[in-house]
Amino acid sequence: MNKYRADLHIHTVLSPCGDLVMSPTNIIEKAREKGLDIIGITDHNTTRHCKLISKLAEPAGIFVLMGAEVTTREEVHCLTFFENDEKLSEFQTYLEKHLPPIPNNTEKFGYQVVVDEDEQIIDEIEFLLLSALDESIEQIEHKVHSLGGIIIPAHIDRPSYSIISQLGFIPSDLMIDGIEISANCKVASVMPFLAKHRDKTIIRNSDAHYEENIGKAFSVFEMEHRSFSEVKLALQGIEGRKVTIA
Amino acid sequence: MQVKDIIAILDLKVFGGSQGLDNEITGGYTSDLLSDVMGFADNGKIWITLQTHKNVIAIASLKDLAAVILIKGNEPDADMLAQAKEEGIPVLGSNEEAFEITGRLYNLITR
Numbered sequence: 001m002n003k004y005r006a007d008l009h010i011h012t013v014l015s016p017c018g019d020l021v022m023s024p025t026n027i028i029e030k031a032r033e034k035g036l037d038i039i040g041i042t043d044h045n046t047t048r049h050c051k052l053i054s055k056l057a058e059p060a061g062i063f064v065l066m067g068a069e070v071t072t073r074e075e076v077h078c079l080t081f082f083e084n085d086e087k088l089s090e091f092q093t094y095l096e097k098h099l100p101p102i103p104n105n106t107e108k109f110g111y112q113v114v115v116d117e118d119e120q121i122i123d124e125i126e127f128l129l130l131s132a133l134d135e136s137i138e139q140i141e142h143k144v145h146s147l148g149g150i151i152i153p154a155h156i157d158r159p160s161y162s163i164i165s166q167l168g169f170i171p172s173d174l175m176i177d178g179i180e181i182s183a184n185c186k187v188a189s190v191m192p193f194l195a196k197h198r199d200k201t202i203i204r205n206s207d208a209h210y211e212e213n214i215g216k217a218f219s220v221f222e223m224e225h226r227s228f229s230e231v232k233l234a235l236q237g238i239e240g241r242k243v244t245i246a
Numbered sequence: 247m248q249v250k251d252i253i254a255i256l257d258l259k260v261f262g263g264s265q266g267l268d269n270e271i272t273g274g275y276t277s278d279l280l281s282d283v284m285g286f287a288d289n290g291k292i293w294i295t296l297q298t299h300k301n302v303i304a305i306a307s308l309k310d311l312a313a314v315i316l317i318k319g320n321e322p323d324a325d326m327l328a329q330a331k332e333e334g335i336p337v338l339g340s341n342e343e344a345f346e347i348t349g350r351l352y353n354l355i356t357r
Contacts, residue, residue: 165280165281166279
């Protein structure tokens with residue numbers, strides 16, 4: 001088994017709240033500086049920077065989990081990840097279908113721009129990515145799993161946009177692949193709300209919107225090698241694989 | 247005042263959980279954060295919300311609330327309704343927004 005340092009919750013400049021310096025190139029540079037082996041690219045309700053970052057990260061020796069931080073109808077944030085470009089594209093289509101057509105106000109929320117590897121803006125997303133999708137957490141869970149993906153409720157300890165703030169506790173029959181807590185959260189503080197999910201793997205990430213926060217919190221994945229399926233097995237704790245947090 | 251007494255006056259639809267229509271109403275609580283309701287709503291209150299998730303019923307049951315009113319024409323998710331019927335917690339529906347239905351309920355029960 002090998003140990004890999006992973007920060008699976010990083011926003012890019014595409015998220016309206018993501019800093020303008022969070023370009024694909026800069027994120028990889030910073031991740032390398034921080035000694036991260038795996039990064040998760042999770043913009044709000046969009047996956048459109050994932051493929052480029054994945055491509056650019058390969059020569060840098062960083063493995064990218066491609067996905068999005070979705071906002072469910074209940075306003076619960078969840079991390080989602082997909083194995084390949086094809087599955088990711090299908091999920092992107094689903095996101096675009098279910099994002100309400102509320103225009104972004106760039107002055108209030110910030111820019112939502114797609115850039116290329118030379119940091120040139122190639123597209124701007126018209127609709128506000130911070131809106132909630134018109135699908136319930138269960139419907140989104142079904143969609144993610146129908147595509148073989150991973151879904152993890154994000155920063156469950158936070159007083160807003162978390163499964164605990166919005167739904168009081170984690171529904172016992174919700175099929176989740178792990179639980180994310182934020183940088184400074186103590187595990188004991190969330191245990192009472194996990195209900196039947198106390199056996200789930202807990203991960204900790206940075207939720208970086210600014211480059212100085214990349215890698216500020218991370219989880220250590222112990223597994224055979226770096227791949228989507230190994231990450232899945234590590235979250236399930238299969239055959240000696242595991243995830244530990246500081 | 248019982249839950250059944252406000253249905254006609256407030257023009258509410260009964261989705262399910264009618265076993266609880268005799269529940270006594272002590273007041274109301276308007277909130278869409280389930281963690282907030284879990285922490286602060288007292289028993290006997292009517293909960294006004296737009297959330298249609300099944301955890302609504304779990305929390306209404308835990309806090310011994312009199313009934314739930316869904317606003318803006320929202321309908322309960324299928325599993326929420328099933329659980330409401332099982333637990334006997336009335337799930338009611340209004341076409342009004344939270345502000346209007348809360349105001350009318352307030353006038354009705356504090357009069």
